[in-house]
Amino acid sequence: MNFPHAPERSNSAPGPQQAVSGEKPVPIDLLPFAAPLALLMCAAVGFITPGRRPRMLPRLAEASALVALVVAAISAGGLVLYGSGDSRLIGLHGIGLSLRLDAVSAVMFLLVSFIGWVVVRYTATYLDGEARQGAFTGWLCMTLASVLLLVLSGNLVQLVLAWIATSVFLHRLLLFYPERVAAQRAAAKKLVTARLGDAALIIAAALLALAYGTADIAQILSSARAGNGGGLAIAAAGFLAAAAILKSAQFPVHGWLTEAMETPTPVSALLHAGVINAGGFLLIRFADVMLLAPGILAVLVVVGGFTALFGGLVMLTQPAVKTSLAWSTVAQMGFMILECGLALFPLALLHIVAHSLYKAHSFLASGGAVDLIAANRRPGPVAIPKAGAVGRAFLLALAIYAVVGLGFGFVFQHKSPQAIALGAILIFGVAYMLAQGLADAAPRALTRRTIVYAVATSVSYFALQVLAVWLTSGVLPAAPAPGPLQWALIMLAVISFGLVAVVQAMFPLWAYHPAAAGLRVHLSNGFYANAVFDRLLRGWRLRKAT
DSSP states (O other): OOOOOOOOOTTSOOOTTOOOTTOOOOOOOOGGGHHHHHHHHHHHHHHHSOSSSOTTHHHHHHHHHHHHHHHHHHHHHHHHHHOOEEOOOEEETTEEEOBEESHHHHHHHHHHHHHHHHHHHHHHHHTTTOTTHHHHHHHHHHHHHHHHHHHTBOBHHHHHHHHHHHHHHHHHHHTSSTTOHHHHHHHHHHHHHHHHHHHHHHHHHHHHHHHHSOOBHHHHHHHHHTTOOHHHHHHHHHHHHHHHHHHTTOTTSOHHHHHGGGSOHHHHHHTTTTTTTHHHHHHHHTHHHHTTOHHHHHHHHHHHHHHHHHHHHHHTTOOSHHHHHHHHHHHHHHHHHHHHHTTOHHHHHHHHHHHHHHHHHHHHTHHHHHHHHHHOOSOOOOOOOOHHHHHHHHHHHHHHHHHHHHHTTTTTTTOOHHHHHHHHHHHHHHHHHHHHHTSTTOOHHHHHHHHHHHHHHHHHHHHHHHHHHHHTTTTSOOOOOOOHHHHHHHHHHHHHHHHHHHHHHTHHHHTTSHHHHHHHHHHHTGGGHHHHHHHHTTOOOOOOOO
16 A cells, blocks of 8 residues: 655654655555445445344444454554555545545544444344344444544545534434433434534534635645634634534533433443544544634633533442443543643543543443342442541552653653643542552552552553654644643643542542432432523423333
8 A cells, every 4th residue: 555644743753654754645545445335335234124133234244343443454554654644535626535544543443443343243142133133233334434434534525424424323323212211312412412513513614624725634734733724723623622512422511421321232332432532533633723722722621621520520429330431421521622622632532542442341341240249249348538548548649640750751751731730630530549448448458459550550641641642743733832821721620630539539428428418419410401401402392102
């Protein structure tokens, strides 16, 4: 395969996909298109045989997903050997299909195809015997194909169409059990937020095309990197942010995600294969454009940070496993938007990968986890940390962070203040884990294990951070020096996450106190933000189950 080389960045270190300056671009092989094509062909078979136990369809679906995964791996290998680049446009006048293969799209290509393959395999058993098993498999493959076309998009037209198609096909999966009231409510809310997000992306794409005179994403990013675009580019950044917020279930439009648990479990896992995190991908893809609008990035910090804190607190009060996981996803998507707002785009990409793999596995394994807990009728005593243990945990976590950070060149490699602050926020989660091991009733084995985990987490953070920055060098910009507003937001984020970490660590002490009972009820209902959203949508009338 012959790959063209992207323009070289003068302010970044060489990476594995860095361009070789002065080399004439040549069209790349169109092999990556084989991945969505295989899934679309399988979807057609599913719609032809939509009923129970369609003959050969489960094996065909698994084979199609495996083809997509193999194509993704080959494409990643081509990226390493030849560098990043774009394909020819299959169309006319800038309208059609084209590929952009670089570190960002290759990582997402591998992620989506791998999770898609796992979900398709799981679906064959999970939905065996369902009345519309074939149709479900068809819509599942259509959704995966749309996400692949989205992450591989080389032009704005393909990006917008794939973005819209992903929402349309997901809507059909959300209504797989149309008689379920919660599923109807979730689909109705998703329909409204998705159409608003689609409109925002269409406007953003039009503004970008006007600002840069092209629909080619590579040319747009190259011009934005040079500081071009003016007011139209800044306005486009605002609409890109709006589209990302609506797509990623940010407060206060998060309700559809927490109610989508009425859908089959494979759908919950599929959401993490580039669907719910497509908003983060959009911001990462247009990182150069977003840097032109510091005010928009500040809004992302506020919205994402609040959503992360809000979702993390509500998650603690949810009794159902899948609902708790859904609120965890709300929090994680908020944290991803926060990272983008801090201009830590390589870390946001790393977050997408880590969270998608972890959460997809959590949803697919949730049934087994419930059975395991139910079988353990006499669990051992729970070590509840008191104030002293929480204080010791935070001091120990900060000490681990400082020592490990110095070992990774904390000072000498000139880490950005944003990255250091993000590490501090992460270490608050480590402190929460340490608090369990430092509780008075905790056995020594638990204490030792939590300390080992804390050190491993800190080392992994710095190691993966270095890897993510290296892999995306030349493709994603480095975080700029923060101004007064950015410094204020960084301090606010660190303090807020620190206070919430303390509350989470001491949650078992006060959660069942009579004075906290009312707060617990309000918190478990998400302070009724979802009910307000229902009322604003004029209380969607749901037909009764027949």
